[in-house]
Amino acid sequence: MCLAIPGLIVDLDVRLPRIAVVEVSGVRRRVDLGLLADDMPGPGDWVLIHVGFAMSRISAAEADEQMRLLRMLGEDESAMDEVRGYGSAQADDPGEAQPR
Amino acid sequence: MRFVDEFRDAATIRRTCEEIRRLADPARHYRLMEVCGGHTHAIYRFGLRDLLPPNIELIHGPGCPVCVLPMGRIDDGLALADRPDVIFTAFGDMMRVPGAHGTPLEHKARGKDVRIVYSPTDALALAQRHPDRHVLFFAIGFETTAPSTALVLQRARAEGVGNFSVFSNHVTIIPAIRAILDSPDMRIDAFIGPGHVSTVIGCRPYEWIARDEGKPVVISGFEPLDMLQSVVMLLHQLREGRAEVENQYKRVVPWDGNRAALTALAEVFELRPFFEWRGLGFISQSALAVRATYGAWDAERRFEVPGVRVTDPRAAQCGEVLKGVLKPHQCRLFGKECTPERPVGALMVSSEGSCAAYHSYEYRKTVAATPA
Numbered sequence: 001m002c003l004a005i006p007g008l009i010v011d012l013d014v015r016l017p018r019i020a021v022v023e024v025s026g027v028r029r030r031v032d033l034g035l036l037a038d039d040m041p042g043p044g045d046w047v048l049i050h051v052g053f054a055m056s057r058i059s060a061a062e063a064d065e066q067m068r069l070l071r072m073l074g075e076d077e078s079a080m081d082e083v084r085g086y087g088s089a090q091a092d093d094p095g096e097a098q099p100r
Numbered sequence: 101m102r103f104v105d106e107f108r109d110a111a112t113i114r115r116t117c118e119e120i121r122r123l124a125d126p127a128r129h130y131r132l133m134e135v136c137g138g139h140t141h142a143i144y145r146f147g148l149r150d151l152l153p154p155n156i157e158l159i160h161g162p163g164c165p166v167c168v169l170p171m172g173r174i175d176d177g178l179a180l181a182d183r184p185d186v187i188f189t190a191f192g193d194m195m196r197v198p199g200a201h202g203t204p205l206e207h208k209a210r211g212k213d214v215r216i217v218y219s220p221t222d223a224l225a226l227a228q229r230h231p232d233r234h235v236l237f238f239a240i241g242f243e244t245t246a247p248s249t250a251l252v253l254q255r256a257r258a259e260g261v262g263n264f265s266v267f268s269n270h271v272t273i274i275p276a277i278r279a280i281l282d283s284p285d286m287r288i289d290a291f292i293g294p295g296h297v298s299t300v301i302g303c304r305p306y307e308w309i310a311r312d313e314g315k316p317v318v319i320s321g322f323e324p325l326d327m328l329q330s331v332v333m334l335l336h337q338l339r340e341g342r343a344e345v346e347n348q349y350k351r352v353v354p355w356d357g358n359r360a361a362l363t364a365l366a367e368v369f370e371l372r373p374f375f376e377w378r379g380l381g382f383i384s385q386s387a388l389a390v391r392a393t394y395g396a397w398d399a400e401r402r403f404e405v406p407g408v409r410v411t412d413p414r415a416a417q418c419g420e421v422l423k424g425v426l427k428p429h430q431c432r433l434f435g436k437e438c439t440p441e442r443p444v445g446a447l448m449v450s451s452e453g454s455c456a457a458y459h460s461y462e463y464r465k466t467v468a469a470t471p472a
């Protein structure tokens with residue numbers, strides 16, 4: 001769980017401060033930017049994501065490499081499961097899952 | 101050389117390996133500890149052992165948060181899940197970790213409301229959707245993860261969510277390194293420092309290791325070339341008799357860390373006087389408790405936590421493996437009573453645990469190589 005997931009900020013949430021819509025391999029989820037408050041990224045910026053929070057800004061090339069690394073480690077699927085799980089509060093009760 | 105050809109820049113990897121061979125004194129045995137569980141996983145997955153000369157030994161450190169959690173804390177958390185109003189939430193990594201009375205998943209099978217969340221934010225959202233229930237978040241992780249919990253607690257307070265609490269098992273990496281250096285049966289020459297913990301704490305907190313203990317530290321990225329370059333940097337220091345903190349992972353780790361994250365940590369958490377680590381025993385000032393100002397959201401203040409202490413099953417040698425005294429396959433239970441399918445200890449559960457990593461890559465390779 002220490003391996004971070006690269007994502008591209010595509011939008012900012014207009015209703016909530018510091019929440020961004022981030023795209024990871026075609027999947028879009030809300031991610032909290034609060035840990036980058038000192039140097040707030042915006043749409044078009046790449047970030048490393050960990051448990052639903054952006055933890056650092058990275059370059060596009062670095063994002064590419066990180067995805068490749070996850071694939072090589074065999075962690076890409078669990079990383080995507082994690083991303084898909086954001087906002088669903090539990091993966092095991094689809095009745096409750098609210099794709100946001 | 102397994103995998104080298106699928107690595108990006110295989111030629112650079114080969115050159116770096118040659119440089120390692122040139123720098124390593126054949127008369128000397130090197131013990132390098134990779135602190136982070138992510139590094140442990142990568143080392144096994146990429147077969148980096150096979151790329152290093154035999155006199156460079158990689159010792160797996162305590163940086164897998166699930167692995168260092170003593171069983172009693174899991175039982176404590178699950179005892180809270182027994183309350184009928186409670187929804188127990190935790191990351192997926194926790195679900196198969198055994199306490200003395202079973203895993204969170206087994207509790208779920210017994211009818212307790214146990215749910216996986218992928219972010220602490222979602223545990224808070226769950227509480228907001230179920231005002232009649234109490235949502236408890238079983239928080240684990242080093243400084244990489246703890247700031248996220250801190251921000252969620254700030255949000256819970258700001259939005260006045262009364263039916264949410266955190267059972268904090270957050271730990272800090274520096275005291276664990278100190279405990280390892282103080283342990284008489286450990287002899288480490290240098291450290292490969294954790295990448296993502298350091299994005300939060302920066303490089304300064306490691307300076308005492310170089311200054312007072314005379315051990316080089318290189319903060320490293322997770323790609324094969326990153327780790328090999330970190331070994332080169334460590335060997336240079338050892339050869340020249342230097343001990344410094346160097347940052348190989350500059351593209352992600354700022355020297356001074358992440359101020360916003362550190363500020364949130366300091367506002368929400370305080371250091372516990374001591375905390376028990378599996379394998380390392382009680383370590384002072386090594387874990388984070390929720391501050392009194394956030395007491396209403398602290399499960400340990402809100403509820404009666406049993407505070408059970410459970411020793412690991414007698415034959416299990418998780419402690420010795422965690423300290424790097426034994427290799428995973430040297431544990432009596434490894435591959436027999438303890439497998440990834442039926443884990444006895446947490447090191448066999450998490451992909452960052454050295455037993456699971458060893459079992460997935462090295463052990464299967466050995467078994468495959470043994471003629472039937």
Ligand code: SF4
Binds near residue numbers: 418421428432434
């Ligand atoms: S093999 Fe199992 S019991 Fe032995 S150290 Fe590893 S996790 Fe613990």
